[in-house]
Amino acid sequence: MPESATMSKNGMITKIHTRIRTDPFTANYELVGKELGRGKFAVVKKCIEKSTGKQYAAKFLRLRRKGADCRTDILNEIAVLESAKTNPYVVALHEVYETSHDIILVLECAAGGEIFNQCVADNDEAFTEQDVIRLAKQILNGVAFLHRNNVVHLDLKPQNILLTCARPLGDIRIVDFGLSRRMDNITEVREILGTPEYVAPEILNYEPISTATDMWSIGVLIYFMLTGDSPFLGDNKQVTFLNISQVNIDYSEDTFEGISSLAIDFIKSVLVKDPRMRATAEECLNHPWLNPHPHPHPHSHPHLHSRSDSSLDEQETSQSESEPESPAPSPELDLMGSYRTYPNQGELKTGRDAFSFGESPFPTRPEIQQELIC
């Protein structure tokens, strides 16, 4: 029986099609190994389906959080996973169980773990720029799919981008749709959501959230994947928020040593304060950085150690084979119908001139500090 509730609250979808099983989870699955991870309200454990011997990740979501019933939030997470089931880069939902305390999402197991680990790894464990290009295309493919379906993720960060395999480097899977929202069910979302380092300026300014909010997080994510540095991270949350609010970014040659100027240009196209001026996921997929270049950058970067077994597929296209119905738009045409051009490498600016304190006022609303989900 499909779940019957259909009401939406603040962009949440609660109509789901997956049957919620109430027979014992442990009758059908065996928990194995240690935890795969945990978040604020969930623990994720590896399990084996007894009937098939297949490995999955069981996400145990507490039904009550801080004394409140969170069933609606969990149904929303399930509904978003269902809506993206044809996209290969969104983690697949296999089954759902309910116990007296938890709802258990049986998910495809992304055995390679979080990309975070490789972002901060040294030398031979770290991503090459070619790795980042391949993985960025996959992330954007998944996010473009969500955005075409009017879904915003709102918590894109390296802990929520997993790998099917770490070595050899596999493919990405986007996880954790706990904060995701449907944009067409609401006129505006004015909630404070996300993780401090990755939140967009409009969130700090208490302005409406849109698909562009995810694009900001993608800019932060790609910066981190390329350099190993979190671009806005300060010594404390206030400094981090100030850096975000003023778009204080280090594009210096030191930080980007050996990284192509096209990569910097890509990041600059999304780390733009005005959400309306940010490149969309589709535009990003058409950015020259992500499309084969006849003269690859010859230098290496200390963080971006070259990997002989890199699984880069230069031929990988921006659109997944599973989405033939969605042809890529013209590279220059954005959703507003206006034209966006990508600057040549020669026009790119690098250096610390991006650092300027005191231009735009930092939001002082006390509730922003309080409400931010950290």
Ligand SMILES: Nc1ncnc2c1ncn2[C@@H]1O[C@H](COP(=O)(O)OP(=O)(O)OP(=O)(O)O)[C@@H](O)[C@H]1O
């Ligand atoms: N399908 C999966 N395969 C392997 N590991 C997973 C899977 N899903 C989640 N994990 C691991 O568990 C961690 C927590 O999962 P997830 O982010 O979905 O939980 P959460 O409680 O919703 O997190 P948050 O508190 O950030 O909202 C992930 O960062 C990841 O390391």
